[in-house]
Amino acid sequence: MAELSANIAAAARPRAGKGAQLWKDPRLLGLLSVIIGLGLWELAADSFSALILPPPSAVLARFFDPAFLPRLLGALGYSLGALVVGFGLALGLALPLGVVLGRSPTLHRMFDPLINAIYAIPPVAFVPFLIIWFGLFFEGRVALVFMMCFFDILVVVIAGSRDVRRSLVDVGRSFGASRGQCLRLVVFPALTPFLFAALRVGSARAINGMITAELFFAAANLGQIMKRSTQAFDTASALAVVVTICLLGLAAQTAIQLLERRLLSWHLRG
Structure with missing residues (x-):
């Protein structure tokens, strides 16, 4: 059981490293900022008429x-x-x-x-x-x-x-x-x-x-x-x-x- 747990932990470490590297990708972060901006725009547009701020x-x-x-x-x-x-x-x-x-x-x-x-x-x-x-x-x-x-x-x-x-x-x-x-x-x-x-x-x-x-x-x-x-x-x-x-x-x-x-x-x- 201890050996199985060690193997699982060893297999999980590279995946965590890849995930951390993925979040450091500037292209992904840039895309994420655009998505967040569009989401905030959509939320703000719901509070106003389309004449003032269209979605x-x-x-x-x-x-x-x-x-x-x-x-x-x-x-x-x-x-x-x-x-x-x-x-x-x-x-x-x-x-x-x-x-x-x-x-x-x-x-x-x-x-x-x-x-x-x-x-x-x-x-x-x-x-x-x-x-x-x-x-x-x-x-x-x-x-x-x-x-x-x-x-x-x-x-x-x-x-x-x-x-x-x-x-x-x-x-x-x-x-x-x-x-x-x-x-x-x-x-x-x-x-x-x-x-x-x-x-x-x-x-x-x-x-x-x-x-x-x-x-x-x-x-x-x-x-x-x-x-x-x-x-x-x-x-x-x-x-x-x-x-x-x-x-x-x-x-x-x-x-x-x-x-x-x-x-x-x-x-x-x-």
């Missing part, structure tokens, strides 16, 4: 509506155009500028007060000026996306450039590396984790800028669907747009995380 099932039904879904996807495609152009311009300018300002103490001391002053201004405050300078349509929306994410990316890249240890550069120079080679072989690899942080922060801010522009400028694309839905008291359709934006942000963050894990396996823990 998740009503919002999900919009994605299977043959009259609504093509309009939503078409609007999303046009919205992504302004998002990609604005975010690309912000990255193309903020990355090299951040490296230059971060690696030059003189330039950093000169421009840091100006950057901090502008960074403290809410980007929405620039909307009247952007309308005057770029108009109400595509160019204006691109400009607001650029304004929403440029300084976030710039600040992170400057911080990363200043974080590179002087000793690493000195080691490179001791082996005969030129200034350009030190920048390419030492500074950029050490800066890469901050670049991915800038990508994550900047992409989220760019998506915020995309939908903000479509609500504050001429109503178009996703913003137009939201405005017309609220005017028609169709709360489920408006929330379907919000869910679409959430899924877009989640997809962007997941793609950046996967790329970071592939390229920075030496840096990430766990």
Whole structure:
């Protein structure tokens, strides 16, 4: 009997270990958080009318509506155009500028007060000026996306450039590396984790800028669907747009995380 009990206990230990490892799986925990969120939403919706807070099932039904879904996807495609152009311009300018300002103490001391002053201004405050300078349509929306994410990316890249240890550069120079080679072989690899942080922060801010522009400028694309839905008291359709934006942000963050894990396996823990 004692030997049988010992065998049963030994067989149960690996299963318990597998169960503990299963609960540490980030994908399972992420799915669990979504399920809990939907459950809380469903419970909260029972306390209100569908006009004020529709249940998740009503919002999900919009994605299977043959009259609504093509309009939503078409609007999303046009919205992504302004998002990609604005975010690309912000990255193309903020990355090299951040490296230059971060690696030059003189330039950093000169421009840091100006950057901090502008960074403290809410980007929405620039909307009247952007309308005057770029108009109400595509160019204006691109400009607001650029304004929403440029300084976030710039600040992170400057911080990363200043974080590179002087000793690493000195080691490179001791082996005969030129200034350009030190920048390419030492500074950029050490800066890469901050670049991915800038990508994550900047992409989220760019998506915020995309939908903000479509609500504050001429109503178009996703913003137009939201405005017309609220005017028609169709709360489920408006929330379907919000869910679409959430899924877009989640997809962007997941793609950046996967790329970071592939390229920075030496840096990430766990």
